[in-house]
Amino acid sequence: MTIQARMDSVRSKSEALSQNSRSESKEMTEKPPLVVIVGGGFGGLAAAKGLKRSPVGVLLIDRSNHHVFQPLLYQVATSVLAPGQIASPIRSLLAKQANISVMLGNVTGVDAASKQIIVDADDKIGIRISYDYLILATGATHSYFGHDEFAAFAPGLKNLSDAESLRNHLLEVFEKAEIEDDPDRRQALLTFVMVGAGPTGVEMASAIAVMTQTTFRKDFRRIDPESAHIVLADMGSRPLATFSEKLSEAAKQRLVSLGVDVRLGKPVQAIDRDGVVIGDERIQAKTVVWTAGVAPSPAGKWLGCGVDRAGRVRIQPDLTVPDHPDVFVVGDTASLDQDGRPLPGVAQVAMQQGKYAALCIFRKVIGHPPSPPFRYFDKGNLAVVGKNFAVLQSAGVQLSGFMAWLVWALIHIQFLAETSLRFSVFLQWAWTYLSGKRGDRLIIRQRSGS
CATH class of the missing domain: 3.50.50.60 (FAD/NAD(P)-binding domain)
Structure with a gap:
């Protein structure tokens, strides 16, 4: 046709x-x-x-042939959820709509x-x-703000391919660190830098911290996953700058309590395959994630x-x-x-x-008069900062801690595209919460040849 x-x-x-x-x-x-x-x-x-x-x-x-729930991409990248738990085929979502066709x-x-x-x-x-x-x-x-050369060494997180690639990389660096004898190279493998302290950067940094303190804690014999150095860098003065100062400070304190090294007020000057320069300090790191814009x-x-x-x-x-x-x-x-x-x-x-x-x-x-001008109704902001902690800002309400985390979880489950995904994610979260075990920790690489 x-x-x-x-x-x-x-x-x-x-x-x-x-x-x-x-x-x-x-x-x-x-x-x-x-x-x-x-x-x-x-x-x-x-x-x-x-x-x-x-x-x-x-x-x-x-x-792409699928719709992705982007706010949970970081959970695919950190092995909490599988890709199929946050994405649905577009054709499936619109299958009952008689007047629509989908094209790849x-x-x-x-x-x-x-x-x-x-x-x-x-x-x-x-x-x-x-x-x-x-x-x-x-x-x-x-957006690398004019430094497109950073892209080769600091991938972002915007789609399922990005999330799967980052998950593979995160799992691999722990495996490489397990067999690395040189202490400097081992520490570089166990150093993770997030560039950008918006919601994605904060959620990624805290998720990696929780992963090293729970799931990976008993899995390795030659390394201590909790010795990982997790850096969250931003040239701004505080993380989660779109939130109030009170909630921003609460998020920062939570990050610090998780062992995240929060570096603020200094720009990233350079990124290469061996690390990053923040201000005038070089940090040796094999993992740099771009969460800045x-x-x-x-x-x-x-x-x-x-x-x-x-x-x-x-x-x-x-x-x-x-x-x-x-x-x-x-x-x-x-x-x-x-x-x-x-x-x-x-x-x-x-x-x-x-x-x-x-x-x-x-x-x-149908020939009706035009609609009134568009007006956005702000339902508020949410960001999760590790297990049992989130910040919520909505209609004058400011909340941080466990209750905000429960609200975050309920809202994110509600907005998944299909009922089957909501049920699947709820069960996976419950299992991870109770056991500390993650859902998808497979390193999947395409092999060349037979």
Whole structure:
């Protein structure tokens, strides 16, 4: 089946919805409009589900076939959960939605004047697909703030491939340390540096600390895993800077109690295969993880529109691009101020924007007045700092410790994409909590040859 035939199929599946809505619509074309969604993350998936009862055809395109619950990637990297416990096939999540089709492909450009996107798919380069409405939910990638040479030695954590690669590496360095006779090389193997003290850096550092003090404590004979040197570095003055100073200090004290070496106020000057330079001090380390920042997708370049300093598309209050009322941008790729401050790049923003974009399109298609401007409802911030401890900030409430940790666990289970995942993660967490044993500690490498 050709790409165009697939698009016709998507449109035809929505004919029944179109017939049901004709009485509300001022004017309907012969074929329902086609909404193309680029990206199957939180924003894209929310938009797709929001269009379930709209008289449109929907095509969702992603270069992966699965949706990942990114807040738990660090638990895959630290062997608590398996990859399949935080990810679901996009087709499975949308299987009951009659008006949608899913395509595995890599979008490389947008021709807004012709209302077409450019896709590499089906072993073909530069396929053009026409749209009536476009939702770009293309997310973000690692940002090394002008030091792209760091990427080869300090991987980030944005997808399942990153998490599996980091898990393999973490497990391997302990194995190598077990057979290393030179004390300096052994200590370098057991030194772990997180660059960036946001939620990902704090969660990674504390998770590695807990792993060395529980799961690995009795597994090795020649090394003491608790002798690992875990460094959390940030040029800012405190960890979790988006939280209040009180909660930030509570998180810092918890990290210190776990044995994490918190280095603040000094920039990372250099990173290579043997370590990192923080300020004027060199730390020998075989593991450096980049948790410092993200950069948006090239959507701004595709559209040729205005972007902010970070490269995010400057959108209007209805989430559309100036001069292109049929193009919506949501999530980490979008830049929108609210109450004089830019909206944060978190999952809740992406989900709410995805739902809003779907509602706007629905109202346009059936001829209703436009929706009021988008407004983000902040449900609060959460970050976990090892076992039994988290920080929570929501609507004036500030909480740290065990109760915040319980709230964190319940909310994260609730937002997993499928019931089966919620049940699986709950059981794994309960087992790990009671036994100290982790769920997925396999080193899996592809072998060349037979």
